[in-house]
Amino acid sequence: MKAVILVGGFGTRLRPLTLSIPKPLVEFANKPMILHQIEALKAVGVTEVILAISYRPQVMMSFLEEYESRLGIKITCSQETEPLGTAGPLALAKENLTTTQNDNKPFFVLNSDIICEYPLQEMLEFHNAHGGEASIMVTKVAEPSKYGVVVMDEDTGKVRKFVEKPATFVGNKINAGIYLLNTSVLDRIPLQPTSLERQVFPSIAEEGLLYAMVSEGFWMDVGQPKDYLAGLRLYLDHLRRSSAGSLAAGKNIIGNVLIDESAKIGEGCLIGPDVSVGPGCVIECGVRLSSCTLMKGVRVKNSAYVSGSIIGGHSTIGQSVHISSMAVLGEDVHVNDTMFLNGVVVLPHKEIKTHFVKPEIVM
Ligand code: GDD
Numbered sequence: 016m017k018a019v020i021l022v023g024g025f026g027t028r029l030r031p032l033t034l035s036i037p038k039p040l041v042e043f044a045n046k047p048m049i050l051h052q053i054e055a056l057k058a059v060g061v062t063e064v065i066l067a068i069s070y071r072p073q074v075m076m077s078f079l080e081e082y083e084s085r086l087g088i089k090i091t092c093s094q095e096t097e098p099l100g101t102a103g104p105l106a107l108a109k110e111n112l113t114t115t116q117n118d119n120k121p122f123f124v125l126n127s128d129i130i131c132e133y134p135l136q137e138m139l140e141f142h143n144a145h146g147g148e149a150s151i152m153v154t155k156v157a158e159p160s161k162y163g164v165v166v167m168d169e170d171t172g173k174v175r176k177f178v179e180k181p182a183t184f185v186g187n188k189i190n191a192g193i194y195l196l197n198t199s200v201l202d203r204i205p206l207q208p209t210s211l212e213r214q215v216f217p218s219i220a221e222e223g224l225l226y227a228m229v230s231e232g233f234w235m236d237v238g239q240p241k242d243y244l245a246g247l248r249l250y251l252d253h254l255r256r257s258s259a260g261s262l263a264a265g266k267n268i269i270g271n272v273l274i275d276e277s278a279k280i281g282e283g284c285l286i287g288p289d290v291s292v293g294p295g296c297v298i299e300c301g302v303r304l305s306s307c308t309l310m311k312g313v314r315v316k317n318s319a320y321v322s323g324s325i326i327g328g329h330s331t332i333g334q335s336v337h338i339s340s341m342a343v344l345g346e347d348v349h350v351n352d353t354m355f356l357n358g359v360v361v362l363p364h365k366e367i368k369t370h371f372v373k374p375e376i377v378m
């Protein structure tokens with residue numbers, strides 16, 4: 016079985032993290048976002064993942080080569096010369112998706128910026144049972160307007176209407192960005208910029224061939240900083256229930272905390288809840304961390320405080336620094352000792368030498 020991950024897009028809403036690497040490679044809970052997806056696909060028997068990419072494929076591919084052999088899965092790249100939207104890339108990969116070895120089996124399609132429980136096995140069973148042409152996973156959210164909204168028949172899952180980013184309330188079940196499609200769907204997509212959500216799904220729904228499976232598990236589009244941290248909280252909470260042993264424990268830990276085994280934690284720190292500390296991080300003594308992510312190779316010096324913020328890889332947080340309120344530091348940012356940073360967004364490779372008492376972008 017094959018899968019397409021829609022990788023394209025510039026990840027503008029996750030800047031400055033995406034200034035150094037493509038969005039799917041941004042670390043989430045100590046590993047690149049896309050690895051969470053590739054591992055889940057591998058677990059249900061997917062043998063080839065096609066990355067549909069419209070921007071900087073070399074960076075992605077050289078990075079993922081290592082995982083091809085480590086995970087034993089083929090990873091290929093389908094590169095657009097112009098962005099083809101969410102459906103066009105499937106038309107571009109048509110030949111690969113319909114090879115005879117693939118036996119016209121349905122294929123998965125995933126948005127690259129979502130984190131969830133990936134109930135893919137359940138989805139395969141759901142798809143095989145309904146006999147329609149396409150299945151989409153849906154989830155319930157309180158604020159549906161920034162998503163694709165699905166109106167469906169509760170008993171059968173048949174989708175009556177699919178409305179992308181509705182201006183007025185249509186319902187609270189939204190497209191979770193995971194699909195299982197029959198290869199016949201490819202005949203509906205021209206090789207030009209086309210939207211699954213605005214063109215393809217509404218027309219399949221109209222013919223009564225689109226089905227939705229409601230997932231009750233956690234789900235988050237982590238393509239924006241605030242949602243990224245909310246997603247981290249949900250993910251860690253899920254780890255607590257599914258593999259509590261992978262979370263940190265001890266008297267200096269509060270709630271759910273994930274610390275990579277190669278990270279070093281000094282004396283007298285207080286860490287948690289909802290924190291991830293990435294590979295190679297060094298946390299000196301008396302540091303306080305809560306609701307934050309430290310990506311790989313970050314050093315936090317003595318008595319610093321980081322809360323509700325994202326710290327890009329290889330950054331250094333000086334002694335007694337205070338960072339809070341949704342600050343996002345790009346890669347390799349150096350914050351001098353005792354600085355106060357409130358809600359700032361800092362571009363990669365900057366040195367911070369002054370306080371920032373209100374949110375702003377540091378270029
Ligand atoms: N290859 C390629 N080419 N990929 C693309 C392109 C393109 O031109 N444009 C977008 N993508 C990829 C993005 O990288 C992302 O993985 C996915 O398609 C969806 O694009 P987003 O920009 O993240 O869309 P969204 O978050 O506003 O909405 C989508 O996701 C929601 C769930 O998070 C829609 O699918 C909604 O219906 C859905 O509810």
Ligand code: MG
Nearest residue numbers: 126128236238
């Ligand atoms: Mg998105």
